[in-house]
Amino acid sequence: MSASRLSRRRAITLAGAGVAGVAGVAAGAGALARGGAERASADQGAAAGAVPFHGEHQAGITTPAQDRLHFVAFDVVTKDRARLVELLGEWTAAAARMTAGKDAGVIGAVGGVPEAPPDDTGEALGLPPSQLTLTVGFGPTLFRDAQGRDRFGLAGRRPAALVDLPHFAGDALRPEISGGDLCVQACANDPQVAVHAIRNLARIGMGVVSVRWSQLGFGRTSSTSTGQATPRNLFGFKDGTANLKAEDGGLLREHLWVQPGDGPDWMTGGSYLVTRKIRMIVETWDRSSLVEQEQIVGRTKGSGAPLGKGDEFDEPDFAAKGDDGQPVIAATSHVRLAHPDANDGARLLRRGYNFVDGSDGLGRLDAGLFFIAYQRDPRKQFVPIQTRLARNDAMNEYLRHVSSGIFACPPGVRDGGDHWGRALFG
Numbered sequence: 001m002s003a004s005r006l007s008r009r010r011a012i013t014l015a016g017a018g019v020a021g022v023a024g025v026a027a028g029a030g031a032l033a034r035g036g037a038e039r040a041s042a043d044q045g046a047a048a049g050a051v052p053f054h055g056e057h058q059a060g061i062t063t064p065a066q067d068r069l070h071f072v073a074f075d076v077v078t079k080d081r082a083r084l085v086e087l088l089g090e091w092t093a094a095a096a097r098m099t100a101g102k103d104a105g106v107i108g109a110v111g112g113v114p115e116a117p118p119d120d121t122g123e124a125l126g127l128p129p130s131q132l133t134l135t136v137g138f139g140p141t142l143f144r145d146a147q148g149r150d151r152f153g154l155a156g157r158r159p160a161a162l163v164d165l166p167h168f169a170g171d172a173l174r175p176e177i178s179g180g181d182l183c184v185q186a187c188a189n190d191p192q193v194a195v196h197a198i199r200n201l202a203r204i205g206m207g208v209v210s211v212r213w214s215q216l217g218f219g220r221t222s223s224t225s226t227g228q229a230t231p232r233n234l235f236g237f238k239d240g241t242a243n244l245k246a247e248d249g250g251l252l253r254e255h256l257w258v259q260p261g262d263g264p265d266w267m268t269g270g271s272y273l274v275t276r277k278i279r280m281i282v283e284t285w286d287r288s289s290l291v292e293q294e295q296i297v298g299r300t301k302g303s304g305a306p307l308g309k310g311d312e313f314d315e316p317d318f319a320a321k322g323d324d325g326q327p328v329i330a331a332t333s334h335v336r337l338a339h340p341d342a343n344d345g346a347r348l349l350r351r352g353y354n355f356v357d358g359s360d361g362l363g364r365l366d367a368g369l370f371f372i373a374y375q376r377d378p379r380k381q382f383v384p385i386q387t388r389l390a391r392n393d394a395m396n397e398y399l400r401h402v403s404s405g406i407f408a409c410p411p412g413v414r415d416g417g418d419h420w421g422r423a424l425f426g
């Protein structure tokens with residue numbers, strides 16, 4: 001066994017021992033006094049642990065949103081279908097290993113012969129799994145490229161729901177950071193672990209795929225589980241209050257997972273991913289008054305309660321009028337326009353991250369929200385919601401959509417004999 005594998009495994013064992021140790025102490029006499037510290041340490045243990053890679057659905061969708069993101073879109077550069085399928089198999093094996101906290105390859109970063117490049121890049125040595133999840137998706141251009149070519153004999157297998165997104169009012173998309181034949185979303189509680197995973201997938205894919213664009217994110221902007229506190233986006237507002245959550249069983253079947261009969265069969269149990277890089281003009285936002293900011297969102301900045309209500313999780317009352325006879329929640333507010341009541345009941349599972357990509361050379365932060373949403377059918381969910389928002393949302397004055405992507409994320413990898421894309425290419 002290589003030294004690298006030993007050291008990562010030791011780190012995991014230590015993380016596990018931390019949790020077990022906490023349980024042991026909790027049974028002792030001093031447990032009450034130390035309760036807070038113990039809870040914190042147990043939380044840290046869980047945050048460092050592993051998320052199962054195999055399952056009915058891909059991890060990284062309803063998994064409680066981790067703290068960090070590295071998202072990548074690839075172009076396929078080979079014309080050889082067999083080589084692409086082979087890569088998807090190699091990626092799957094590496095992903096199963098890395099999400100378990102192991103090196104990307106079986107030899108490891110330092111376990112091989114000195115004359116050969118290692119099969120892991122090494123920067124995650126000694127780090128625990130950090131709840132790394134790797135979620136794969138297939139873009140429209142994998143099925144037919146921009147020139148209309150069916151490169152891999154997949155054109156007939158393209159899902160009708162994997163639409164080319166229409167142009168939305170105000171879009172300022174940059175093609176070089178939009179689209180992609182394949183994508184991988186890496187989420188983890190340690191940015192180094194997420195970056196390590198994407199870097200190694202890119203390394204393994206050399207000659208078959210090339211990185212088209214990638215995005216780092218921090219500070220999740222959604223809760224995807226009722227157990228998580230709602231985080232804040234860079235406008236300072238709670239984000240993710242009215243999100244679809246892992247515990248929403250029936251709603252997930254209705255709004256998130258592709259159901260039998262939706263077609264095509266290879267997508268049953270999968271979900272469609274829409275990404276939008278949304279630049280926030282934070283300098284202008286920061287000069288607007290608190291009351292204006294709250295009217296734009298439709299919620300209070302402190303508690304996140306809908307305007308006119310007291311608690312974050314109260315239902316908004318869109319019919320309520322103020323003393324001036326005007327709606328308490330403005331007609332152009334974000335939550336009114338994005339709410340299921342305005343969109344034929346449509347909902348999304350949002351899973352975005354904040355980003356700051358340095359500054360723009362004009363004295364402004366290049367900051368915003370990397371919006372990520374999963375859904376059963378973008379034609380009935382993202383497209384109508386975004387059409388409405390793009391036309392009327394008062395928030396648009398402070399936003400610019402600069403990148404866009406849509407991907408079909410297949411169901412989960414069932415076991416060691418399964419791999420990413422098996423049903424699609426099968």
Ligand code: HEM
Binds near residue numbers: 238243
């Ligand atoms: C930078 C851009 C955006 C910001 C700052 C933002 C911010 C927010 C905030 C603060 C909330 C209220 C809290 C919550 O329920 O999560 C919210 C709700 C929501 N947003 Fe956004 N959002 C952005 C873009 C989008 C986009 C592009 C979409 C979809 C096309 C979207 C869809 C939704 C939905 C569906 C809700 C829940 C509405 C409800 O059911 O009450 N948002 N957003």
